[in-house]
Amino acid sequence: MITIDIPNWAARMRAWRRGRLWSRHELGGRLADTADETARDRLPSQEKLSEMVRSWEAGEQRPDELYAELLCRAFDMNEAELFSGEAAGTTLWHHLTGIPLLAGVFSAEEEERAGRAIENPQRVDDRTVAYLQTVLRAYSRPDLRPARTAGVLSPLFAAIDGLHRDAGSGVRQALLMLSAEDAEQISRMHYEAGDLNEALAWSDRALLAAHQAGDERLMAYTLARRAGLQDARSNPEQVIDLAVAAREHVLSPHPLDAMARCHEAQGHAMAGAEDMCHRRLEESAEESGQGPEESPENDTLKVSDHLAELHTTLAAGCLIQLHHPADAIELLERDLPGAPSTYATAYTMARLAHAYADAHEAERSAGVARQALTLSRLTGARRALEELRLVQGGLHRLPHPR
Incomplete structure (x- = not known):
């Protein structure tokens, strides 16, 4: 039987905090924010609150009545949910894998099923893939802090990567595609957080998984995104080559082609080729105006929603470069x-x-x-x-x- 060396309530508190992308310091601040005036006067400094959160999550001491109430307010849960909560097995597998625990998203049955699949990859099925994809989508919002998003998605990638090696053939490709999408998002978050080396390393993982999955659209997406990373290396030839390679994987008119042309335009701008830059930007605008992208509801490769923003940012970058x-x-x-x-x-x-x-x-x-x-x-x-x-x-x- 799998056990952990801290109380379940402590592991659960840490899982809830990490799932919300809060630092210990931020949770301490939220405790102060939720306190009424009388209770707030009794609270210690922000640094002391942060240290108390650390000690609770380590299981060194349990929150007293005041802090238990403040924690429930901060997490928007009652005491039973926070300190007793779901079956211990759910806390265990989230704690051991680091996969974020999302509040109010999955039923107890879905949590148990996902945990059993994590423990035994032979149990992985389409519902497991859907669970993992829902977690990935939950952290695709642009209002989240990039470095923290990368940190919470890395354990998800490790779990998916481990599963696709041992899962049955029926879901292996779906897991590989999900692995590529997750790695690509982590790469993008590292890039936005200013860590280009980590962004490139995760882009390599995304490209490898996309290649193994054998999905043309996924290859186009990962190559186009890689072209955007190379822009920061000031290597116009490589930007252009990657963007062209991405377009070669798009089998019919598609927003991914418009995205690749945007990045190719940036490469031409870096090289000082103004005419080619404007041509690719015009082609990208025409491609992106052909109508909404048709894709399944659970497809995370929807680029239409942010294509206009990408086009504006890259076009402006081209104009600055030129x-x-x-x-x-x-x-x-x-x-x-x-x-x-x-x-x-x-x-x-x-x-x-x-x-x-x-x-x-x-x-x-x-x-x-x-x-x-x-x-x-x-x-x-x-x-x-x-x-x-x-x-x-x-x-x-x-x-x-x-």
């Missing part, structure tokens, strides 16, 4: 009003600051840079900070977001 900052400003200012507070928006704002700087509008550049800096810290958009460092000399001493 020394047309005024055109880049017009493009970026058109889409920024009303944009959500995400790491992608932070990067767009940083690009706008870059364009203003190139257009010798120092005051506007500084104003947008300050807004971008605030949003970068809020969302963990480390790549946006790197962009700001290129154009705002006064930002070189700014700390990275945690």
Whole structure:
């Protein structure tokens, strides 16, 4: 029988916290936020609260009545759910695998079935794949902090990777495809968090899994995304080659082709080939305007939703690279009003600051840079900070977001 060396309630608390992408420090802050005025006056400092969370999760001590109530408020659960909760087996397998535990998403039966499959890959079936895919989709939201998202999806990848090696042939391809999608998302999150080496390493895993799965669209997707990573290496030939290779895997008109053409345009801009850059951008715009992408409801490779945003960002990058900052400003200012507070928006704002700087509008550049800096810290958009460092000399001493 599998056991763990801490109480089930402690493992459950840690699983609930990690599933919400909260740090211990943040959970401590939430405890203070949920307390009424009288209770708040009795609470210790933020640092002490963070240390208390650590000790609870280690099982060193159990929260007293006050803190148990505050924890229930923070997690929006009653005491029985938080401290007794579901069957111990669910806590055990989430604790041992690191796969995030999602509140209110799965029934007890679905949790038990997934846990049994994790323990014995011969039990893996379509329902197991659907469970894992739901977890992946839950962390695909653009409002989540990139570094934390990468951290919570890495154990999911390890579990999927282990399962596809031993699972039956009927679900092996589905698991390989899910493995590639997960690795690609982790790669993207590392990229947004400013860690290019990790992004490239996870992109390698995504490409390998896509190749093993033998799915053409998945290969096109992973290759196009890899082209976007190579942009940061300042290697235009490789960007172009990867984008062209991605297009070769698209068997019919599809938003993935438009996505690949966007990245190819960026490669041409890096090489100074202005005519080819504009041609590919125009082709991408035509491709993306052909109508919505038709794909199954559970298909995570839906690029239509973010294609317009990608096109704007890359087109503006091309214009900056080709020394047309005024055109880049017009493009970026058109889409920024009303944009959500995400790491992608932070990067767009940083690009706008870059364009203003190139257009010798120092005051506007500084104003947008300050807004971008605030949003970068809020969302963990480390790549946006790197962009700001290129154009705002006064930002070189700014700390990275945690």
